[in-house]
Every structure is written in structure tokens, then in C-alpha cells.
Amino acid sequence: MRVLLVEDEHDIQAFLRRSLEEAGYQVDIASDGKTAERLAVETTHDILIVDLGLPDQDGISLILKLRKIGIDAPVLILSARRSVDDRVRGLEQGGDDYLTKPFALAELLARLRNLLKRNSPQSNETTKIKVLDLELDLLRREAIRSGEPLQLTPQEFVLLEYLCRNAGRVVTRSMILEQVWGMRIQPDTNVVDVHIYRLRGKVDGKGQHPMIRTLRGVGYVLKDR
Amino acid sequence: MSSKTAKPVMHSAAWRISLWATLAYACGTMLVFLSLHQFVENDIQRRSDAWLAGEVEVLGDVAARTPKDALYGTVVGEVAELASKEVPNKMRSESSANDSVFFLQVGSDGGTRLWAGRGRVEPYLAAIRKIVIIPDHPSDLQVEGLQIPFRVAALRMGDGSRIYLGLSERDQLRVLRNLNLRFFFVWALLVLLGFAIVFYTTKRMLSYVREISEAASRIGHSEMNARVPTNVRNDxxxxxxxxxxxxxxxxxxxxxxxxxxxxxxxxxxxxxxxxxxxxxxxxxxxxxxxxxxxxxxxxxxxxxxxxxxxxxxxxxxxxxADALRLSRSEIDLDELLRVMIDLYEPSMSEKGLQVRLHSGGDISIDADAALIHRMIANLFDNELKHLPASCTVTLHLESRDGVAVLSLEDDGPGFAPEVSASLFERRVKGKDSSGHGLGLAFVDAVVRAHGGTVTATNREARGARIELTLPLVPARVM
Structure with a gap:
């Protein structure tokens, strides 16, 4: 997977390049809009990461320009603005995504994955998910761990489903809030942790291998190994 | 907006202005017509008086010269009959009989010398005796049994007898009545036309004013770059x-x-x-x-x-600074609160807090989803952080007079007295608070940016109460 990172801050460039490469991406870097246009034409990229505040032009104009010359790779917009303006919303409806700075790396990677998945044809809609000895029946909304059915509330099931779909990968609290509760909020209380804590009590019963792991300062991961 | 334009026309300013303008106009034209009427009436009167004076002179002359024999009555009667043919303002009468003019000669003894007129002489005689008629000044004469008065001129003869020539005012009245009728129609037409013109022009002008005010009210709520419509006229x-x-x-x-x-x-x-x-x-x-x-x-x-x-x-x-950028969409507050409670309930029960919702069903507002989500999360965070164990948070959601009303009540310690006066100020927090002091200021900011209100009070019994209102989706305001 080849990604074009358009970002003018060197510090951010550096750590993004490192973490993207660690995640297995090939990274091209442009520090301004001109370079970005040149690189985008020269090489085919699977995905673009574009910062809105570029020194020579507005990030949105750049995206629209690239779209006009036939580059249709999905774009993850990085915005330092608080409110999302209507043009970003328009791009979001067109299949792109945005992330406000500062962000968690895990969230950036998750959004990249989602964008790539969205643009590749979906083969078959799964009705069952299996992670180790945990099985989820998405139609009957039932979860089974080691042959034992789990007594989950509907909300807990949705939460577990989200963790299972991202098994082995870190999910942050804000990702959980957005995906499970549909809200982009940042509560300064431990609301998500309590949900995870309760879910863990049901999924990781006594004597069982603990699956839901907390990565302090980052988020959670459902272990698949 | 359509509900505003559909309001009855009687309540519009254009209607009121037109009514007053038309009233003034109607009074003015009425005065003009009245004076015109007065002038015509006087003129008719003057003409008939002049005719009477002239004719009575001629008749007096004829009566004086005609020998007082058997033919006297016939000759004078003939002359009177002829005179009646030349009556001014004469209308064509159906009957050939002369009923618009009478001639009467009264002897010095008070007896009738000659009578040329319609009907019996006695009522005329009785009526004449009641009034004094000065020569050359014709007067009105109301004869008993007749509806229409006569105009009568008198002349004193050399032999002491008096002659009277009477002209019925019937034709005069008929002319005036016709005139009145025409005046009235023209007046009514003018008033109606005036009303229509005034109403049309003020309505046009005021609808332009309304366009301006509607555009102005939209600006600032959503679209700062919009402008009110301008016309080419320099008025x-x-x-x-x-x-x-x-x-x-x-x-x-x-x-x-x-x-x-x-x-x-x-x-x-x-x-x-x-x-x-x-x-x-x-x-x-x-x-x-x-x-x-x-x-x-x-x-x-x-x-x-x-x-x-x-x-x-x-x-x-x-x-x-009233400059918060809103990206509005329709939000169902009832649904949002249920999701929020679902999110916060575990944390709250972990702390020994209970939460209850009394909702009046679907209540939709037109608002910035991200801000409203953060604002409600703020309210919950606030309760979660400040309430001691075993308290209950009760939420009420209802729609009232076109606004959604959301109240949050708890039975905790309430707001500390030192902060309760300035709860919505930035950086205000209680002594023991661990927050950054922006929570309620943020709530207040978001609600106000959406055109709503917030109040925070301590309940009479115990605990705090925050009530906020947000305008409903316009289509639901009915």
C-alpha cells in the first residue's frame, strides 16, 4: 500500500512517516501543494493524507484539483480547525474522511484501513465473526465464548462486535464513541472504560484467557493470538 | 416561512394603512360632493324662484287687464296652464294633467276668486293662511295631504286681492335625487379604487420590507454571507x-x-x-x-x-462573540438523550447514581450535532463528577410553545453559593471542583448560539436544576 502524505510540519511528518512505515505502508511525503500535485501524478497512490493548512494553498482546493485530474484515491483529511466546514462535510459524503489534530495514531491507522476497505469491493457480508474461542452470530445477536453463551445487553453486543471486527488492532476511546454510540465527543470522565470493564467481566470469565486488553494512554485491543 | 405569509391579510400593516388612508380619502371626497350638492341645490332653487317671480308678475298683469266677466276664469286659467308648460327642470309626467303648478286668486274678503290647479282648493287655502308670503320672496308651502311641498310666489293686486303661483318641488327633488344617486356611485367607486391603489402599493412596499426582515433574520443564525434583497429604486x-x-x-x-x-x-x-x-x-x-x-x-x-x-x-x-459556526441538521433530542443515558448509565451506577428520563416523545431540533452532543455530554460529565453517591438525576424533555425544554435535576448538594451567581462565566468553578471550569460556560455558549436559553438554579428542596430551551425544527412549530 502506497500513501501520499501532504503535511508541512516537519515534526508531524517525521512521526507519521515512522508509524505509517511500521504499519506497512510505503510513504511519499510532500510539504506543499505543488509537490503533492507532482508526486500524485508521477506515482499511483492507494490513499492520500492531506493536511488542510498547507503553506501554498488550501488543502481542500488541492483535493479538488487532484480529483479534477483524475486522481480518485480516498483522502484522509487532517484538520487543525475545530469545526468541520461544509466543504469537508461534502468530501466526507463523497467517501473521504477527516481527523482533527491532535489525533491518536491508532485512530489514524484505523481510518486509513476503513477508507481502503470502503474503496475495495466488499466480497460477502459476514453473518458470523470468530476470534479465537469467541464467536459472534450477527443475525441472532448472540455471543458464545468457549461454547458458553454470554449474557450481553444489545449495546454490549455492538461494542463487542466492533472490537471483534478490529481484533488484534488498537481502538481508541473516541473511535469506540464514534462507532458504537455515533458521537464525536471527548468526555473527561471514564464512561467508555466502565463499558469495557463490564464487557470484560462477561467475556473474560474466571479461568479464561483474557482477551480484552487495555493499552494505557492509547485504548483497547481484542487479542486474536 | 410559509406559515408567516399565510396569516390573514386583515392583520397586515398594509391593510391598516390602506384603511386609514381610505377613510381620510372618503371623508375628503364626501365633503367635496356635499358642497357640490349644496351648490346645485341652491342653483335650482334660484332658477325656480326667478321663474316664479317672473310668471307671477305676468299672471298679475293678465289678471289685472282681463275684464272680470265670465271669461275671466278661463283666460287666466289658460295662461296659468301655458306657464306650467315652461316649468324649469320639468320632467316628463305620465299624466297630461297639470299637477306641478297651481294658480290661486284670493279676494280681499279671503274667498277664492279663481283656482287653477289639481284637486280641491281648501287645503291649499288653509296652508297659505298659515304662512306669510312676502312678494318677490317665494316660500315653501306644505299642503296637507300632499307629500311634496310647493314653492309659492305671491302678488298683491290693485283691488286688494292676492294671487298665488305655486310650483311643485317634485321635479327639483327628482333632479337632486338623481344627482345624489350618481354622486354616491361615483364616490363609492372612487373610494374603492383609492383603497385598491393604496393597498396594492403599500402591500408591495411592505412585502419588500418583509423580504428584508426575513432575510435579515436568517442572516446570523446560519448564513453570514447572505444579504437582504436590494431594489433599483433609490427610495x-x-x-x-x-x-x-x-x-x-x-x-x-x-x-x-x-x-x-x-x-x-x-x-x-x-x-x-x-x-x-x-x-x-x-x-x-x-x-x-x-x-x-x-x-x-x-x-x-x-x-x-x-x-x-x-x-x-x-x-x-x-x-x-456570536460567531460560532454551526453546521445544522435535524436532531431528535429524545433519541440522543436515550443514547447518552445508555453511554453514561454504567459509569453513574458504578458511582451509585441513578438516572431517569421523562420524555414527551420525538422532539426534533435543527442544530449542530457535534456541538449538541458535546454539550449534553458536558452536562452528564458535570453530574458524574460533582454528585455524591446515591443521588438521582432526573431528566425532563418536552416541547412547549415552539421550543424544546430539557431540564436536569439532581438531589445532590446543589451549586455552591459562591459560584451560583456566575455559573455560566468562564473559569468559574466550585472550591472542590476538579474540572477546568468551562463546562457550564460551554453549555451556555452552545445553547445561545442555537437561539436558546439556559438557567441554573438550586432547587427548593435539595439539589441543582439546569433548564435549557432550544428552538424546535420550524416545520414542527404548529
Whole structure:
């Protein structure tokens, strides 16, 4: 997977390049809009990461320009603005995504994955998910761990489903809030942790291998190994 | 908007203005017609009086010269008959009989010498005796049994007898009645026409004023770049529109500057924050021991709190300046509250708190979803942080007079007296509060940016109560 990172801050460039490469991406870097246009034409990229505040032009104009010359790779917009303006919303409806700075790396990677998945044809809609000895029946909304059915509330099931779909990968609290509760909020209380804590009590019963792991300062991961 | 234009026309300013203008106009034209009527009436009177005076002279002359024999009555009667043919304002009468003129000669003894007229002489005689008629000054004579009065001229003869010539006022009245009828029709037509013209022009002008005010009310709530419509005419209303637009240009300009400043500030702070957070995460993944990870984790937590604080302060600052950018969509508050309760309930019950919702069903507002979500989360966070165990939070949601009313009540200790006067100010927090003091200021900012209100009070019994209102989706205001 080849990604074009358009970002003018060197510090951010550096750590993004490192973490993207660690995640297995090939990274091209442009520090301004001109370079970005040149690189985008020269090489085919699977995905673009574009910062809105570029020194020579507005990030949105750049995206629209690239779209006009036939580059249709999905774009993850990085915005330092608080409110999302209507043009970003328009791009979001067109299949792109945005992330406000500062962000968690895990969230950036998750959004990249989602964008790539969205643009590749979906083969078959799964009705069952299996992670180790945990099985989820998405139609009957039932979860089974080691042959034992789990007594989950509907909300807990949705939460577990989200963790299972991202098994082995870190999910942050804000990702959980957005995906499970549909809200982009940042509560300064431990609301998500309590949900995870309760879910863990049901999924990781006594004597069982603990699956839901907390990565302090980052988020959670459902272990698949 | 359609509900506004559908209001009855009788309540419009155009209707009232037209009514008053028409009233003044109707009174004016009525006065003109009345004086015209008076003039015509006098003129008719003058003509018939002149005719009477002339004719009675002629008749007196004829009566004096005609020998008083058997033919006297016939000759004078003939002359009187002929005179009646030349009556002024004469209308064509159906009967050939002369009923508009009478001639009467009364002897010096008071007896009838000659009578040429319709019907019996006695009532005429009786009526004449009742009044005094000065020669050359014809007077009105009301004869008993007849509806229409006569105009009568008198002449004293040399032999002491008097002759009277009477002219019925019937024709005169008929002319006046015709005139009145025509006057009335023309007057009514003029008044109606005047009303229509005034109503049409004021309505046109006021509908333009309404367009301006509707456009102006939309501006600021959603679209700062919109302008009120201007017309080509250089009249007062056109001037008002242009002045308004000039003012909006200046407001938009200063708002734009505020946005530039806050955006630059946000950008300048966020870029280093992003870099710091990224580096912290990198070193966290490299840290293998728990002791190494702990300070990094808490640094990330602090950083996230700082970010949230930065967001909230800039939002509050912009909202205070009425410059918060809203990206509106329809939000069902009932559904949102249920999701929020679902999210917060475990944390609350963990702390021994209960939460209850009394909702009046689907209540939709037209609002910025991200801000409303954060605002409600703020309210819940507030309760979660400040309430001691075993308290209950009760939420009421209802729609009342076109607004959604959401109240949050708890039975906790209530607001501390030292802060309760300035709850919605920035950086105000209780002595023992651990928050950054922006929570309620943010709530207030968001609600006000949406055109709503917030009040926070201590309940009479125990605990705090926060009530906020938000305008409903316009289509549901009925």
C-alpha cells in the first residue's frame, strides 16, 4: 500500500512517516501543494493524507484539483480547525474522511484501513465473526465464548462486535464513541472504560484467557493470538 | 416561512394603512360632493324662484287687464296652464294633467276668486293662511295631504286681492335625487379604487420590507454571507436595505477576522500538540516496562485534556462573540438523550447514581450535532463528577410553545453559593471542583448560539436544576 502524505510540519511528518512505515505502508511525503500535485501524478497512490493548512494553498482546493485530474484515491483529511466546514462535510459524503489534530495514531491507522476497505469491493457480508474461542452470530445477536453463551445487553453486543471486527488492532476511546454510540465527543470522565470493564467481566470469565486488553494512554485491543 | 405569509391579510400593516388612508380619502371626497350638492341645490332653487317671480308678475298683469266677466276664469286659467308648460327642470309626467303648478286668486274678503290647479282648493287655502308670503320672496308651502311641498310666489293686486303661483318641488327633488344617486356611485367607486391603489402599493412596499426582515433574520443564525434583497429604486426602503447590507459587510468582516484569529491560534497550538502526542505514542510503543510507560500515559492524558480545554475555550469565545459556526441538521433530542443515558448509565451506577428520563416523545431540533452532543455530554460529565453517591438525576424533555425544554435535576448538594451567581462565566468553578471550569460556560455558549436559553438554579428542596430551551425544527412549530 502506497500513501501520499501532504503535511508541512516537519515534526508531524517525521512521526507519521515512522508509524505509517511500521504499519506497512510505503510513504511519499510532500510539504506543499505543488509537490503533492507532482508526486500524485508521477506515482499511483492507494490513499492520500492531506493536511488542510498547507503553506501554498488550501488543502481542500488541492483535493479538488487532484480529483479534477483524475486522481480518485480516498483522502484522509487532517484538520487543525475545530469545526468541520461544509466543504469537508461534502468530501466526507463523497467517501473521504477527516481527523482533527491532535489525533491518536491508532485512530489514524484505523481510518486509513476503513477508507481502503470502503474503496475495495466488499466480497460477502459476514453473518458470523470468530476470534479465537469467541464467536459472534450477527443475525441472532448472540455471543458464545468457549461454547458458553454470554449474557450481553444489545449495546454490549455492538461494542463487542466492533472490537471483534478490529481484533488484534488498537481502538481508541473516541473511535469506540464514534462507532458504537455515533458521537464525536471527548468526555473527561471514564464512561467508555466502565463499558469495557463490564464487557470484560462477561467475556473474560474466571479461568479464561483474557482477551480484552487495555493499552494505557492509547485504548483497547481484542487479542486474536 | 410559509406559515408567516399565510396569516390573514386583515392583520397586515398594509391593510391598516390602506384603511386609514381610505377613510381620510372618503371623508375628503364626501365633503367635496356635499358642497357640490349644496351648490346645485341652491342653483335650482334660484332658477325656480326667478321663474316664479317672473310668471307671477305676468299672471298679475293678465289678471289685472282681463275684464272680470265670465271669461275671466278661463283666460287666466289658460295662461296659468301655458306657464306650467315652461316649468324649469320639468320632467316628463305620465299624466297630461297639470299637477306641478297651481294658480290661486284670493279676494280681499279671503274667498277664492279663481283656482287653477289639481284637486280641491281648501287645503291649499288653509296652508297659505298659515304662512306669510312676502312678494318677490317665494316660500315653501306644505299642503296637507300632499307629500311634496310647493314653492309659492305671491302678488298683491290693485283691488286688494292676492294671487298665488305655486310650483311643485317634485321635479327639483327628482333632479337632486338623481344627482345624489350618481354622486354616491361615483364616490363609492372612487373610494374603492383609492383603497385598491393604496393597498396594492403599500402591500408591495411592505412585502419588500418583509423580504428584508426575513432575510435579515436568517442572516446570523446560519448564513453570514447572505444579504437582504436590494431594489433599483433609490427610495427610503431601498436605502434601508443598502444600509443593512453595509452593516452586514462590516459584521461579516469582523467575524471573519475573529475566525482567522481563532483558527490561527488553534492551528498554532494544535500542530505542536499533534507532534508531541505522536512522539509520546511512539515512545509508549517502545517502552517495555510499566514504570517507563506510566509517565508517558499520564502525559498523553494531560495532553488530551488540554486539547479538549482548548476546543471548549475557543468555542466559548466564539459563541460569546456570536460567531460560532454551526453546521445544522435535524436532531431528535429524545433519541440522543436515550443514547447518552445508555453511554453514561454504567459509569453513574458504578458511582451509585441513578438516572431517569421523562420524555414527551420525538422532539426534533435543527442544530449542530457535534456541538449538541458535546454539550449534553458536558452536562452528564458535570453530574458524574460533582454528585455524591446515591443521588438521582432526573431528566425532563418536552416541547412547549415552539421550543424544546430539557431540564436536569439532581438531589445532590446543589451549586455552591459562591459560584451560583456566575455559573455560566468562564473559569468559574466550585472550591472542590476538579474540572477546568468551562463546562457550564460551554453549555451556555452552545445553547445561545442555537437561539436558546439556559438557567441554573438550586432547587427548593435539595439539589441543582439546569433548564435549557432550544428552538424546535420550524416545520414542527404548529
Amino acid at each position: 427610503e426602503v431601498g436605502h434601508l436595505a443598502r444600509t443593512l447590507n453595509g452593516m452586514l459587510d462590516r459584521i461579516e468582516n469582523s467575524m471573519h477576522q475573529l475566525h482567522t484569529i481563532t483558527d490561527a491560534l488553534a492551528h498554532d497550538l494544535r500542530s505542536p500538540l499533534t507532534a508531541i502526542r505522536g512522539k509520546l505514542e511512539m515512545s509508549l510503543s517502545a517502552a517495555t516496562h510499566g514504570e517507563q510507560a506510566e509517565p508517558i500515559v499520564s502525559a498523553i492524558d494531560e495532553l488530551d485534556r488540554l486539547t479538549e480545554f482548548l476546543n471548549a475555550s475557543l468555542d466559548v469565545a466564539e459563541a460569546r
